[in-house]
Amino acid sequence: MITAIAGLIIKHKKAEEKQQRVIYGKVCSIVGICLNLLLFAVKYLIGTVSASIAIVADGFNNLSDAASSIITLTGFWLGSRRADSEHPFGHGRMEYISSLGVSFFVLLMGFELLKSSIGKLIHPSEIIVSKSLLLALGLSILVKLYMASYNSHIGKKIGSTALKATAFDSLSDCLSTLVVLLSVGVFRLWRINVDGWAGVLVSVFILVGGFNMLKETVSPLLGELPDPALVERIREIVIQRDGILDIHDMIIHDYGPDRKMVSLHAEVDGSGNIFDLHDVIDGAEQDLMNELGMLAIIHMDPVRTDDDTRTKCKEEMKQLLSGIDERLSLHDFRLREDSGVTCMKFDLVIPEKYETPTDELREQVLKEASERWPDYRIEMQIELSYVGVKQ
Secondary structure, three states: OHHHHHHHHHHHHOOOHHHHHHHHHHHHHHHHHHHHHHHHHHHHHHHHHHOOHHHHHHHHHHHHHHHHHHHHHHHHHHHOOOOOOOOOOOOOOHHHHHHHHHHHHHHHHHHHHHHHHHHHHHOOOOOOOOHHHHHHHHHHHHHHHHHHHHHHHHHHHHOOHHHHHHHHHHHHHHHHHHHHHHHHHHHHHHOOOOHHHHHHHHHHHHHHHHHHHHHHHHHHHHOOOOOHHHHHHHHHHHHOOOOEEEEEEEEEEEOOOOOEEEEEEEEEEOOOOHHHHHHHHHHHHHHHHHHHOOEEEEEEEEEOOOOHHHHHHHHHHHHHHHHHOOOOEEEEEEEEEEOOEEEEEEEEEEOOOOOOOHHHHHHHHHHHHHHHOOOEEEEEEEEEOOOOOEO
16 A cells, blocks of 8 residues: 555656655655554553553554654655755755654653553552453554554665664564553453553563664764675775776765765776876766765775785785784785885774774784884874774
8 A cells, every 4th residue: 555655646746766765755654643543542542441551551652653653754854855055965864863753752652651550550450351442452463563564665665764663663562562462361361450560561662662763763873884785885886997906994974864975995006097097986986876876985096016026015914914813904005215215004904893902903013014124114004994994
């Protein structure tokens, strides 16, 4: 149904690819609002009549989901606005900010429901079990499974973390509603009132879900590690250009879904024509824009490919680093003359969560390199392998 509705709107508006993404997000959010409000109304009514705090809690969980969909809808709307002089990279991060608001709202709702459930434990009351109550809970599970399905499908289709989080939240709702259904069944069969405990459990589900949503939302805002598949794809696109030997120091900047920017260094043969090499770099930047829609800034690093001394020294330095730790690597290796002294310069790359302090590692590498090349001046930068940031 979601795909059909979005398809009709896209066809009517003759929407471009970026517009299609927003349309899918808005349709999913609006349908989610309607279904969650319906579930809340039904559960609140039946929960109040049957005196079940667990069902009322589950209903308020659906209300929080409706509010989440409203905020997500707002995020899609604001995030789709064009770039302007104040925000030259667009407003795509509004989706992340809207998800942040949803997370806090869900946590607040979970906390309030937890207090109500504890009150029900202290002052329990009898549950009035009816067929309409069981029917409402069963219907809720089916509706939430449907919502999880379409949010997951569309979320993957358009690459939306907000919709993926909504899909996970819907699956969590299925589990919490199942807990409520089991508590009603326990009371009906054995007259044991576990309603308060079920309410506590549902509240915990809400709190855990809200905390997980918060972590997922904060991560891209802080600057998370890029997808390895994206990094590899960028490398493939750039390397396929004749004249580019290797790349390093790649940094990906995330300004929202479908709004990413990449900067990197590309090694080229230093003996080549500077104007031809510049055209190669321009071509690689355009390839990234055409294939990934990413604005790219590529720094050209000229290296000597016809210097046997450089090649030999580079291989010996690799062996030296491997003797210290096989996980160490290097790039941007060069030899140059400076005031009659040969200067060996390179970037040392360390893996994530490297145990040895960088100062200690720097001292060890420089000591062993100076012993092997006593007449050379060694200049070394240490950087993290996963972001290309100098230490």
